[in-house]
Amino acid sequence: MNEQILFYLFSSFTVLTALGVIMSQNPVGSGLSLVATFFSVSGVFVLLAAPFLGVIQVLVYAGAILVLFLYVMMLLNLSDDTSLLNSPNHLLKCLVGMGLMGVASFGLWQWLKTIEMNASTTDETFGGLFELSKSLLGENMISFELISLVLLASIVGVVTLTALDRHEEES
Amino acid sequence: MNLLFEHDVLGALLRIGVVLGLVFGVFVYLMVWAERKVSAAMQDRIGPNRLGPMGLLQGIADGVKFLFKENIKLNHVNPVFYLLAPALAVFPALFVLGAVPLGVKKIGEAFVPLVIANIDLGALFIFSVSSLSVFSILLAGWASNSKYPALGGLRAAAQMISYEIPMGLTLMAVVLLTGSFKFSDIVAAQTGQTWFFMVCPLGLIIFMVAMFAETNRLPFDLPEGESEIVGFHAEYAGLKFAMFFMAEYANMFTVSVACVFFFFGGWELLPFYSWQQLSETIGVPLLEHSFLWVLPSLWLLFKVAIFIFIFIWVRWTLPRFRYDQLMRLGWKKLIPLSLVNLAITLFLVVRMGA
Numbered sequence: 001m002n003e004q005i006l007f008y009l010f011s012s013f014t015v016l017t018a019l020g021v022i023m024s025q026n027p028v029g030s031g032l033s034l035v036a037t038f039f040s041v042s043g044v045f046v047l048l049a050a051p052f053l054g055v056i057q058v059l060v061y062a063g064a065i066l067v068l069f070l071y072v073m074m075l076l077n078l079s080d081d082t083s084l085l086n087s088p089n090h091l092l093k094c095l096v097g098m099g100l101m102g103v104a105s106f107g108l109w110q111w112l113k114t115i116e117m118n119a120s121t122t123d124e125t126f127g128g129l130f131e132l133s134k135s136l137l138g139e140n141m142i143s144f145e146l147i148s149l150v151l152l153a154s155i156v157g158v159v160t161l162t163a164l165d166r167h168e169e170e171s
Numbered sequence: 172m173n174l175l176f177e178h179d180v181l182g183a184l185l186r187i188g189v190v191l192g193l194v195f196g197v198f199v200y201l202m203v204w205a206e207r208k209v210s211a212a213m214q215d216r217i218g219p220n221r222l223g224p225m226g227l228l229q230g231i232a233d234g235v236k237f238l239f240k241e242n243i244k245l246n247h248v249n250p251v252f253y254l255l256a257p258a259l260a261v262f263p264a265l266f267v268l269g270a271v272p273l274g275v276k277k278i279g280e281a282f283v284p285l286v287i288a289n290i291d292l293g294a295l296f297i298f299s300v301s302s303l304s305v306f307s308i309l310l311a312g313w314a315s316n317s318k319y320p321a322l323g324g325l326r327a328a329a330q331m332i333s334y335e336i337p338m339g340l341t342l343m344a345v346v347l348l349t350g351s352f353k354f355s356d357i358v359a360a361q362t363g364q365t366w367f368f369m370v371c372p373l374g375l376i377i378f379m380v381a382m383f384a385e386t387n388r389l390p391f392d393l394p395e396g397e398s399e400i401v402g403f404h405a406e407y408a409g410l411k412f413a414m415f416f417m418a419e420y421a422n423m424f425t426v427s428v429a430c431v432f433f434f435f436g437g438w439e440l441l442p443f444y445s446w447q448q449l450s451e452t453i454g455v456p457l458l459e460h461s462f463l464w465v466l467p468s469l470w471l472l473f474k475v476a477i478f479i480f481i482f483i484w485v486r487w488t489l490p491r492f493r494y495d496q497l498m499r500l501g502w503k504k505l506i507p508l509s510l511v512n513l514a515i516t517l518f519l520v521v522r523m524g525a
Contacts, residue, residue, distance in 0.1 A: 028310075035306060051291065059295070062302075062303060063302030067306065067309065068332075074324075128291070
């Protein structure tokens, strides 16, 4: 019962703040709403018996990535009327977005029908640190390492690109 | 899903009230007083001595002063973001206390830590929630709509993100030694044996340096830089400034408690000599006693007080780092060193079984 109340609290807060991200007239307001969204999503994660995911969500997304987003926004000094809703052909954009959303939800629905919902997915150890690390560094090790390789490659790529710029400026 | 509901709501509210009251009403108050007194002693001054014994009531006068200062309304700021910034400073400082244990009591056979919620990921929770405090600084600098605070806010945000990395990597070494993020497990791994500062002294040094940088204290107080470079809260006055101020002291308390738990055995008595052994020696069950169970809590607070003293001591000993020196120290020295520390700890855990 308590969990249900908390679930509705967190999920409605998530939806409200996500709306705030796209409705806000101010880019920094959007960024801050996104922080609140991540924060409430982490609450939903905790309720879904994945506390580690929830804490990491706050640490990585809210605490690190969004700080860099806001950092850049504050440096760029964007004007207030860059909101999506004020742009000229917003009806077309809305329709395209809703169409994509429809395709995505149809795919999700098809996938959800195939999996069996049973109690064994939420036993005592589910979502715990040991099970998560066993799964990440055991059965899913190859894909886990591949993802970190992709991240490393992108970091190296960014550094190379910015270094190229600087090199050209100097010469 | 017994993470949140293993205790009743009323008891939880009571614990929240006691912990927040203790930390914000007593510890932060005493820290501000100690800061003034110790600073005065180090500069061969007397310090506050008019209000109450040894100037202990000075803090109340300061609070009243903050409260009754003119609430300046700035015309050039966006009021929503401007007022949100100090609130965002206090929120993580309060929220993080939910997982900070302040002592232990033995009930039956179980050791029950005195904490609002003894969550499995306590150490990680503290780390991740306190990383949110950077938003308040960034927002305060930006919302002030003024040059110096804007530069100060960006400077502070870059500093806090940089020093979070060595801090997190050092925490990983502690977690490797413990096998758990839970504070009671971290203490249990140090009970009656070596404390972690003996196992990884390098980790302790890195953690302490990162601690000073994360709480914006000298020698890393560039975010504030009161004497020359002017920081993110230059446009804040009165109670709004006091909120930043109190959050800073609460963060100092939190990181000190975390450091005591990670490296100095938490509430435990001495390395190789636990409270349990002491109670067996003197024949009094200390941890189950009706009032002597506060001894571990007081011992923990004593260790924290030593750290607070070190904070103040360092403040009046070292000059401020220059910004490029700060960044070089963080990225080129501390991060490689903390990786070395992690590797050494990993080696110890694998070879010795820790």
